[in-house]
Amino acid sequence: MMTAVRITLTVNGTRHDDDVEPRLLLVHYLRETxxxxxxxxGCDTTSCGACTVLLDGESVKSCTVLAVQADGGxxxxxxxxxxxxxxxxxxxxxxxxxxxxxxYCTPGMVMAAVSFLAEHPDPSEDEVRHGLEGNLxxxxxxxxxxxxxxxxxxxxxxxxx
Amino acid sequence: xSILGNRVVRKEDPKFLxxxxxxxxxxxxxxxxYVTYVRSTMAHARITSIDVEEARKAPGVVAVYTGAxxxxxxxxxxxxxxNAAMTRPWLATEVVRFVGDPVxxxxxxxxxxxxxxxxxxxxxxxxxxxxxxxxxxxxxxVLLFPEAGTNVVVELAFGRSDDxxxxxxxxxxxxxxxxxxxxxxLEVRAAxxxxxxxxxxxxxxxxxxxxxxxxxCQRLGLEPDQVRVIAPDVGGGFGAKVGGYPxxxxxxxxARALGRPVRWVETRSESMVGLGHGRAQIQxxxxxxxxDGKVEAYRVTVLQDAGAYxxxxxxxxxxTRLMTTGVYAIPKAECNSKxxxxxxxxxxxxxxxxxxxxxxxxxxxxxxxxxELGMDPAEVRRVNLxxxxxxxxxxxxxxxYDTGDYERALDLVLDAAGYSDLRAEQARRRQAxxxxxxxxxxxxxxxxxxxxxPGEKEWGAVEVRADxxxxxxxxxxPHGQGHHTAWAMIVSDALGIALDDVEVVHGxxxxxxxxxxxxxxRSLQLGGMAVHRAAEDVIEQARQLAAELLEAxxxxxxxxxxxxxxxxxxxxxxxxSWAELAGAAAANxxxxxxxxxxxxxxxxxxxxxxxxxxxxxxxETGRVExxxxxAVDDAGRILNPLLxxxxxxxxxxxxxxxxxxxxVRYDPDGNPVTSNLADYAFxxxxxxxxxxxxxxxxxxxxxxxxxxxxxxxxxxxxxxAVQNAVVDALSHLGIRHVDMPASPERVWRAIQDATATR
Numbered sequence: 001m002m003t004a005v006r007i008t009l010t011v012n013g014t015r016h017d018d019d020v021e022p023r024l025l026l027v028h029y030l031r032e033t034x035x036x037x038x039x040x041x042g043c044d045t046t047s048c049g050a051c052t053v054l055l056d057g058e059s060v061k062s063c064t065v066l067a068v069q070a071d072g073g074x075x076x077x078x079x080x081x082x083x084x085x086x087x088x089x090x091x092x093x094x095x096x097x098x099x100x101x102x103x104y105c106t107p108g109m110v111m112a113a114v115s116f117l118a119e120h121p122d123p124s125e126d127e128v129r130h131g132l133e134g135n136l137x138x139x140x141x142x143x144x145x146x147x148x149x150x151x152x153x154x155x156x157x158x159x160x161x
Numbered sequence: 162x163s164i165l166g167n168r169v170v171r172k173e174d175p176k177f178l179x180x181x182x183x184x185x186x187x188x189x190x191x192x193x194x195y196v197t198y199v200r201s202t203m204a205h206a207r208i209t210s211i212d213v214e215e216a217r218k219a220p221g222v223v224a225v226y227t228g229a230x231x232x233x234x235x236x237x238x239x240x241x242x243x244n245a246a247m248t249r250p251w252l253a254t255e256v257v258r259f260v261g262d263p264v265x266x267x268x269x270x271x272x273x274x275x276x277x278x279x280x281x282x283x284x285x286x287x288x289x290x291x292x293x294x295x296x297x298x299x300x301x302x303v304l305l306f307p308e309a310g311t312n313v314v315v316e317l318a319f320g321r322s323d324d325x326x327x328x329x330x331x332x333x334x335x336x337x338x339x340x341x342x343x344x345x346x347l348e349v350r351a352a353x354x355x356x357x358x359x360x361x362x363x364x365x366x367x368x369x370x371x372x373x374x375x376x377x378c379q380r381l382g383l384e385p386d387q388v389r390v391i392a393p394d395v396g397g398g399f400g401a402k403v404g405g406y407p408x409x410x411x412x413x414x415x416a417r418a419l420g421r422p423v424r425w426v427e428t429r430s431e432s433m434v435g436l437g438h439g440r441a442q443i444q445x446x447x448x449x450x451x452x453d454g455k456v457e458a459y460r461v462t463v464l465q466d467a468g469a470y471x472x473x474x475x476x477x478x479x480x481t482r483l484m485t486t487g488v489y490a491i492p493k494a495e496c497n498s499k500x501x502x503x504x505x506x507x508x509x510x511x512x513x514x515x516x517x518x519x520x521x522x523x524x525x526x527x528x529x530x531x532x533e534l535g536m537d538p539a540e541v542r543r544v545n546l547x548x549x550x551x552x553x554x555x556x557x558x559x560x561x562y563d564t565g566d567y568e569r570a571l572d573l574v575l576d577a578a579g580y581s582d583l584r585a586e587q588a589r590r591r592q593a594x595x596x597x598x599x600x601x602x603x604x605x606x607x608x609x610x611x612x613x614x615p616g617e618k619e620w621g622a623v624e625v626r627a628d629x630x631x632x633x634x635x636x637x638x639p640h641g642q643g644h645h646t647a648w649a650m651i652v653s654d655a656l657g658i659a660l661d662d663v664e665v666v667h668g669x670x671x672x673x674x675x676x677x678x679x680x681x682x683r684s685l686q687l688g689g690m691a692v693h694r695a696a697e698d699v700i701e702q703a704r705q706l707a708a709e710l711l712e713a714x715x716x717x718x719x720x721x722x723x724x725x726x727x728x729x730x731x732x733x734x735x736x737x738s739w740a741e742l743a744g745a746a747a748a749n750x751x752x753x754x755x756x757x758x759x760x761x762x763x764x765x766x767x768x769x770x771x772x773x774x775x776x777x778x779x780x781e782t783g784r785v786e787x788x789x790x791x792a793v794d795d796a797g798r799i800l801n802p803l804l805x806x807x808x809x810x811x812x813x814x815x816x817x818x819x820x821x822x823x824x825v826r827y828d829p830d831g832n833p834v835t836s837n838l839a840d841y842a843f844x845x846x847x848x849x850x851x852x853x854x855x856x857x858x859x860x861x862x863x864x865x866x867x868x869x870x871x872x873x874x875x876x877x878x879x880x881x882a883v884q885n886a887v888v889d890a891l892s893h894l895g896i897r898h899v900d901m902p903a904s905p906e907r908v909w910r911a912i913q914d915a916t917a918t919r
Contacts, residue, residue, distance in 0.1 A: 038181025042347045043429035047838035095174040098803045102641030103177030104347040104396030133847040139641045141814030142846035
């Protein structure tokens with residue numbers, strides 16, 4: 001292992017200090033160091049968005065961020081989105097509108113949608129489709145994902161990152 | 162009131178939405194080492210040396226294996242009719258046959274150490290000429306398996322009549338490329354293995370847990386009771402995760418050799434060359450008939466690209482042949498095929514597996530025939546459709562369709578699309594010479610599910626537990642289809658036990674003794690039916706038991722599905738709950754209230770439908786935009802419209818993707834040029850509209866629920882509809898055909914060629 005670097009990250013509200021390899025990707029830090037396996041890896045070219053998390057409130061593809069780059073930051077993953085038993089409106093909408101099938105793209109898609117809605121509280125369908133262009137899904141044909149995001153936008157509690 | 166037919170949201174969703182599923186790479190495995198494969202960088206080459214000494218010394222390296230280190234027999238061809246000499250090594254030792262062919266396995270302590278060590282493996286290759294174009298394969302001097310004497314894997318020759326088109330007033334012929342595409346499940350291939358006292362637990366990203374178990378037993382020489390395969394949550398499969406790949410099956414061998422758990426997950430760039438590809442047919446279609454639009458003869462001759470090692474892909478033409486004539490009553494038809502090797506990734510099943518290729522051929526042919534006659538494509542179809550009163554219908558290739566009403570599907574879709582208005586708008590734009598021309602594409606399709614032969618089986622079991630909840634065990638292996646919800650609905654409907662109190666277990670060969678899995682749109686009509694039958698059996702047991710306990714005639718016992726109790730008809734106050742009955746049953750014979758069923762189908766089923774695609778084609782740039790998609794898909798009785806629509810959406814999107822965007826490409830030397838998701842045109846939300854779905858349900862007599870499969874219909878119908886729409890937009894320029902994908906370049910070139918020659 002190369003020389004470890006000390007980083008401090010707040011993940012889903014809890015602060016952690018860790019010594020990490022400089023080349024450790026944020027997604028592997030989250031999955032392996034923190035044991036948060038909700039965030040998935042779907043490609044190696046920053047194309048699919050399965051690894052999307054929020055870093056300081058904005059969506060990032062965590063396969064293209066080094067853990068050391070996130071030093072000092074606040075990360076929210078799918079595991080940190082719900083408030084106790086109450087799902088976030090975007091999570092609720094995905095369930096209500098069948099916006100997921102195999103579930104693999106889902107955590108990244110949901111986090112991307114949360115970030116998108118924070119910036120576009122009242123989006124058109126076209127804006128949703130282009131806003132989620134960087135998140136790929138092979139199962140749903142996006143139809144119900146778009147429907148869910150549109151519905152979540154109309155939910156009073158949303159958007160809330 | 163029955164819950165069946167309702168839009169029930171999924172039981173499995175909260176987990177996926179709050180903490181994510183548990184996929185193979187999420188499994189905690191104490192002390193596991195990581196496997197990394199070194200793959201061939203050449204399409205066809207002789208290996209002259211493999212130097213792994215440097216790699217062995219790299220940090221964290223536990224072991225390095227080449228094919229010479231393995232005590233394993235090569236994989237024989239997957240089907241008995243394939244050329245027997247075309248075997249597949251676990252790791253290539255003498256010759257590599259495609260870019261991606263595994264050559265060396267490296268095991269490391271940590272995840273990142275594998276790729277580091279792989280950089281230090283030096284494989285020397287002596288390049289051999291590569292066969293990349295399937296049309297150059299047969300008769301080539303270059304043989305992938307010289308000992309086979311040929312590159313032809315299998316030929317399906319059913320006879321070819323020289324006089325097939327005699328008497329036809331019009332005959333049209335077209336060469337059609339049904340291009341190679343990548344299935345691209347979001348979860349790539351992964352496996353993990355642990356041995357405990359001579360018994361293996363293997364985690365598989367698989368559509369067929371039992372199939373993977375059987376493959377491990379067969380290849381590693383183990384007995385079924387020595388192997389437990391668990392398919393946990395699986396991130397999509399689309400046909401490409403059926404059975405077992407060498408890289409996956411080597412994982413338990415490595416774990417045994419090293420005496421510690423081992424895990425493997427490929428990268429996407431590996432997956433794009435290692436996971437099987439789909440489609441890959443070149444078809445010659447010939448269609449002939451009368452000037453009034455009646456088709457009298459049709460022939461499709463298929464050249465199937467099998468890739469470097471024959472897998473199920475080499476058999477796709479068999480499925481294509483079954484559906485040769487589609488929804489049409491064509492008196493004479495033939496389909497013959499050859500499957501050939503190329504120095505490319507092996508081809509496998511991909512959503513539809515041979516049926517989309519059949520639909521694409523005949524639906525394109527119908528448009529070509531219509532264009533030749535100057536008739537409306539909808540009218541030509543209508544003239545030739547099998548009528549609703551002709552079922553069961555036997556086609557010229559001896560496929561027997563169960564039920565259908567194709568004309569109604571066509572009427573519904575044309576009506577929903579506003580077909581005549583669309584034609585008027587098209588005429589207006591042509592008249593005005595608009596840059597953006599409108600294209601309207603049609604397909605009317607039929608496909609085969611739960612086949613191809615009668616007697617397809619699936620296992621299911623239902624047990625009412627002492628607390629009154631139910632446990633369902635199923636041989637299906639869902640990976641997004643929603644079986645937790647669907648099977649719970651079936652049991653809840655039968656027993657009156659609340660949906661939340663029905664637990665569904667799948668994909669664990671220790672818990673589910675036998676099963677076939679989830680592919681080919683088979684699950685509901687086979688696996689769901691097994692669960693349905695098992696629930697009925699449980700009711701019968703409960704009725705007998707309740708009769709004893711209530712001192713009544715079993716025939717008088719009824720199930721109160723609202724209260725979840727059994728009572729004597731007319732006296733609901735005197736009743737027994739499911740918990741009481743389960744307790745009594747356990748006290749009686751210890752067996753409890755439980756039933757296991759191996760459901761066997763009597764015949765395949767034939768889902769059908771009609772699709773309309775509307776596209777704008779920019780005649781200056783060649784860019785195609787799909788603006789509307791209207792679909793009628795009839796899969797018999799629908800258990801849960803929410804799930805069925807989800808299947809349709811996904812299938813439609815994959816079909817659109819093939820028609821407009823996606824293609825696995827190789828350069829002339831066999832180097833893949835689309836081997837990651839940056840280069841491969843995986844369809845995104847921005848390239849699709851929302852879909853307009855029209856319901857239609859024509860039950861089948863093949864099973865008690867009247868259900869047909871719905872998993873693949875979307876891709877089967879949508880691909881030719883979109884392709885036909887692109888050609889339709891350009892038909893006034895004299896363009897009759899544009900191969901898929903209808904990329905801007907290809908469309909632009911077609912326009913340039915057509916306008917230059919006018």
